[in-house]
Amino acid sequence: MADRPFQVLVLNQIAKSGLDRLPAGAYITGKDIAQPDAVLVRSADMHAMEIPASVQAIGRAGAGTNNIPVKAMSARGVPVFNAPGANANAVKELVLAGMLMAARNLAPAQRFVQELDAAHPDLDKTVEDGKKNFAGFELAGQTLGVIGLGKIGCLVADAAIKLGMNVMGYDPEITVDAAWSLPAQVKKATSVADVLKNSLFVSIHVPLLEATRNLVGSDNIRLMKPDAVLLNFSREGVVDDKAVVQALGAQQLGWYICDFPNPAILGNPRAVALPHLGASTREAEENCAVMVADQLREFLEHGNVANAVNFPQVSMGRESNWRVAIANANVPNMLGQISTAMADAGLNIHNMVNKSRGDMAYTLVDVDSPVADGVLAKLRAIEGVLAVRYLPAQS
Structure with missing residues (x-):
């Protein structure tokens, strides 16, 4: 469980039905969050925006992601979610x-x-x-x-x-x-x-x-x-x-x-x-907001990825209390290095899934005991690793 509520920066008006999917107490949403864990956006142009290093994911309440610097986020290991089909x-x-x-x-x-x-x-x-x-x-x-x-x-x-x-x-x-x-x-x-x-x-x-x-x-x-x-x-x-x-x-x-x-x-x-009315219905705005909020929550809490434009689809049910999520360049021997780093720390891998999409690979690892900060640092030091997140189960 996160040691504090997840903080989500909201750049546009997002339907309340979507924000309600992020439960109070576990999430704080607002327009004036300096160090957000995630960003929710509709039409705001993020290309000129200085996106804080704290951002772990971006959710677009719509289908297109032209207003988001997807390539730059990929280089940081940050998935960009959208809501295909919701509108x-x-x-x-x-x-x-x-x-x-x-x-x-x-x-x-x-x-x-x-x-x-x-x-x-x-x-x-x-x-x-x-x-x-x-x-x-x-x-x-x-x-x-x-x-x-x-x-x-x-x-x-x-x-x-x-x-x-x-x-x-x-x-x-x-x-x-x-x-x-x-x-x-x-x-x-x-x-x-x-x-x-x-x-x-x-x-x-x-x-x-x-x-x-x-x-x-x-x-x-x-x-x-x-x-x-x-x-x-x-x-x-x-x-x-x-x-x-x-x-x-x-x-x-x-x-x-x-x-x-x-x-x-x-x-x-x-x-x-017409003045860009394609998704401008109450139903479409609610569908998009709910869909992308659910995807952000699943990623932030469990590391699962659905409908990210720059990440592979990855979903793994929890089988232990301790999970590590790793985004890395899709190059040879990454899994070997990840497994070795965990084995050297005496961690037993309970379950693992790895998938790739183009130049991006993503790995979820469930282990049988807590993961020390030193192990996470060693994983981050592997050449080609873009982001490492530790996701112990919520109590």
């Missing part, structure tokens, strides 16, 4: 709203009505005469292409099928869980280009990485149908907005619906930008 239903519903906005010309139609003169004697006639300019089409029978088949992409595909749409999907790195949840009716696309050429609607659901930056841009946007609708509720940067504006102006694209206003698209009559 999936909220984003799915907004994608459906975006498709309907484009198909039924709802944005210009609403502007038309908003500009009407309520006192005009021929208001009804003006409405009837004007509505022909906003005639749209139905979603049923149209083809939706989904790029990225994680939790959100799968939900979008399933919802579209239930609306009578044809769906094709592309994700070269689809997980086994996602593949199982993907409706059988989804046609497999062979590439991003395949999706763009054959879909009237294209919805993107990928993280922003160097490999996905400008995933849809000047090189491939010309492949889309001239009346196609491009939807980006993923991340700003996966679509080249300047290329989109050029395509809209040249009538090589019908609509661009996104969640990321920026100067390139603001004011364009064929672009609808």
Whole structure:
């Protein structure tokens, strides 16, 4: 058990249902904690922030972690947790709203009505005469292409099928869980280009990485149908907005619906930008807060790792009162050195699990007797060890 309550710095408004998962007495949460054990964050940019050396974990109450210096935290052996899928239903519903906005010309139609003169004697006639300019089409029978088949992409595909749409999907790195949840009716696309050429609607659901930056841009946007609708509720940067504006102006694209206003698209009559509403529902905010708080607590108290973007998934049930958690570079003979250091101290290893992910490896070790500070210091001195935490069982 920790000799004091865990202290968690909260950088944004986090749903109370999430903070309530960190029990009073065992945890202190607040915005003015100087030496926190962990950080809870939503949208605050942590790149310019001096993150105290006391920080053992960071939890993002959402999916993306672009606002967190993940690489720097990895070098310190600090996991960065997120909440994948917790906001999936909220984003799915907004994608459906975006498709309907484009198909039924709802944005210009609403502007038309908003500009009407309520006192005009021929208001009804003006409405009837004007509505022909906003005639749209139905979603049923149209083809939706989904790029990225994680939790959100799968939900979008399933919802579209239930609306009578044809769906094709592309994700070269689809997980086994996602593949199982993907409706059988989804046609497999062979590439991003395949999706763009054959879909009237294209919805993107990928993280922003160097490999996905400008995933849809000047090189491939010309492949889309001239009346196609491009939807980006993923991340700003996966679509080249300047290329989109050029395509809209040249009538090589019908609509661009996104969640990321920026100067390139603001004011364009064929672009609808929402103020980053994807996860802005009460339910999504609560789901994200609860999920990431549970993950932080499990790590701080037991060293278990679930949904960290820079650590492997590791979970080991307690089989002794004394546990050591070690983050280290994924290089040969680390386990041998860890085991030797413990054996030299007369510690018997009761249970051990070690997993790796890229350059990062993580080890949990349960031993049969208390671990002295000198042993922990010896473990920290091993070249390649990034962080060592001693986690005796809570009383």
